[in-house]
Amino acid sequence: MKTLKIAVLPGDGIGPEVMQGALAVLEKVAGQEGFGLDCSTWDVGGAAIDNHGVALPDATKEGCRAAEAILFGSVGGPKWESLPPKEQPERAALLPLRKEFSLFANIRPGLLYPELVQASPLKEERIPQGIDIVCIRELTGGIYFGQPKSTTELEDGDVEAIDTMVYRASEIRRIAEVAAVAARERGGRVCSVDKANVLETSVLWRKTVTEFFAKEYPDLELSHLYVDNAAMQLVSNPNQFDVLFTENMFGDILSDELAVVCGSIGMLASASLGKGENSHGLPFGLYEPAGGSAPDIVGQDKANPCAQILSAAMMLRYSFGETAAADRIENAVKKVVKSGVRTGDIAFGADAVGTHKMVEAIMAELG
Ligand code: NAI
Numbered sequence: 001m002k003t004l005k006i007a008v009l010p011g012d013g014i015g016p017e018v019m020q021g022a023l024a025v026l027e028k029v030a031g032q033e034g035f036g037l038d039c040s041t042w043d044v045g046g047a048a049i050d051n052h053g054v055a056l057p058d059a060t061k062e063g064c065r066a067a068e069a070i071l072f073g074s075v076g077g078p079k080w081e082s083l084p085p086k087e088q089p090e091r092a093a094l095l096p097l098r099k100e101f102s103l104f105a106n107i108r109p110g111l112l113y114p115e116l117v118q119a120s121p122l123k124e125e126r127i128p129q130g131i132d133i134v135c136i137r138e139l140t141g142g143i144y145f146g147q148p149k150s151t152t153e154l155e156d157g158d159v160e161a162i163d164t165m166v167y168r169a170s171e172i173r174r175i176a177e178v179a180a181v182a183a184r185e186r187g188g189r190v191c192s193v194d195k196a197n198v199l200e201t202s203v204l205w206r207k208t209v210t211e212f213f214a215k216e217y218p219d220l221e222l223s224h225l226y227v228d229n230a231a232m233q234l235v236s237n238p239n240q241f242d243v244l245f246t247e248n249m250f251g252d253i254l255s256d257e258l259a260v261v262c263g264s265i266g267m268l269a270s271a272s273l274g275k276g277e278n279s280h281g282l283p284f285g286l287y288e289p290a291g292g293s294a295p296d297i298v299g300q301d302k303a304n305p306c307a308q309i310l311s312a313a314m315m316l317r318y319s320f321g322e323t324a325a326a327d328r329i330e331n332a333v334k335k336v337v338k339s340g341v342r343t344g345d346i347a348f349g350a351d352a353v354g355t356h357k358m359v360e361a362i363m364a365e366l367g
């Protein structure tokens with residue numbers, strides 16, 4: 001039997017609460033689709049600081065290395081805010097994990113069911129059918145990492161700071177490939193976002209992307225947009241997009257814009273894919289909800305487990321090729337939310353259920 005080797009890192013805050021639900025759902029679909037699960041659970045973030053003194057213990061790293069995907073909860077909160085910034089849960093756990101596994105592609109579905117359009121700040125008439133697009137962000141290149149990077153006091157008394165934006169064609173092709181694979185699973189339309197009217201890296205980006213799609217994915221419909229226009233289009237008519245992909249800094253901004261346009265953070269999943277292949281010939285990845293540890297609702301059975309459950313579905317799809325199981329989960333979540341069973345964050349004042357009841361409803365829908 002095919003077995004999926006997963007490192008489970010619930011973290012702190014609402015992480016452990018919503019992770020329970022995701023694991024129950026995973027077990028259920030594993031039985032239905034006939035694959036096995038080999039899950040090992042490790043401390044990370046605040047939970048690891050409390051138990052081991054550091055946010056990312058060596059044992060956790062080892063556990064992740066031995067696995068083929070990481071299912072991550074969330075980390076951070078007021079309890080650890082007095083620590084030096086470098087030791088705080090997010091910086092000391094999530095960033096090193098991204099680095100350790102060269103997680104170069106961040107995938108964020110912008111999904112808003114038609115039943116939840118009032119969660120969006122956009123006028124309902126702009127998105128009568130909800131929103132369903134995917135934003136893919138290059139995560140390890142560009143201006144956040146390019147060298148030189150410096151601040152210098154000049155002889156004339158002024159101060160100058162420098163950041164450098166660097167991209168290689170190979171890095172661009174790698175992220176274009178992720179976008180293409182996502183587009184083939186969806187509507188077949190890809191929009192590449194750059195600033196090719198101003199930036200050298202964007203000129204290379206556009207040329208590389210154009211050649212890559214012509215050669216490798218001629219069946220897909222490729223378009224290009226400048227980032228300033230893309231930012232406007234995302235709020236004026238988001239559904240013109242199917243798959244959107246872009247470099248690191250533009251993607252940082254556009255993916256957050258997309259999240260807010262989609263309204264409810266408790267519904268949004270994400271994936272970060274790494275270099276290389278796991279034993280299934282697919283990318284290693286880290287899968288986590290778009291939101292954080294939600295300290296304001298921790299321990300109250302209020303957290304929406306859907307983002308974590310949908311992250312688990314993305315893991316099945318991208319790191320294990322279990323498309324049918326992923327579809328099962330996504331459909332079950334959609335049906336349950338449509339039926340009106342909702343946690344407080346998406347109930348709009350109507351009766352809400354707690355985390356546990358929400359998971360129960362999704363389990364029941366799975367059959
Ligand atoms: P947050 O996403 O934790 O919370 C923002 C708001 O959204 C809160 O009102 C919260 O209750 C709500 N929310 C988030 N997830 C929810 C869910 N599943 N169901 C219902 N409501 C939900 O962001 P915030 O407040 O900026 O950060 C809190 C802590 O989380 C900080 O320590 C921050 O550093 C950390 N954080 C961690 C992330 C991660 O682990 N990847 C990402 C973002 C923030």
Ligand code: MG
Nearest residue numbers: 252253255256
């Ligand atoms: Mg951001």
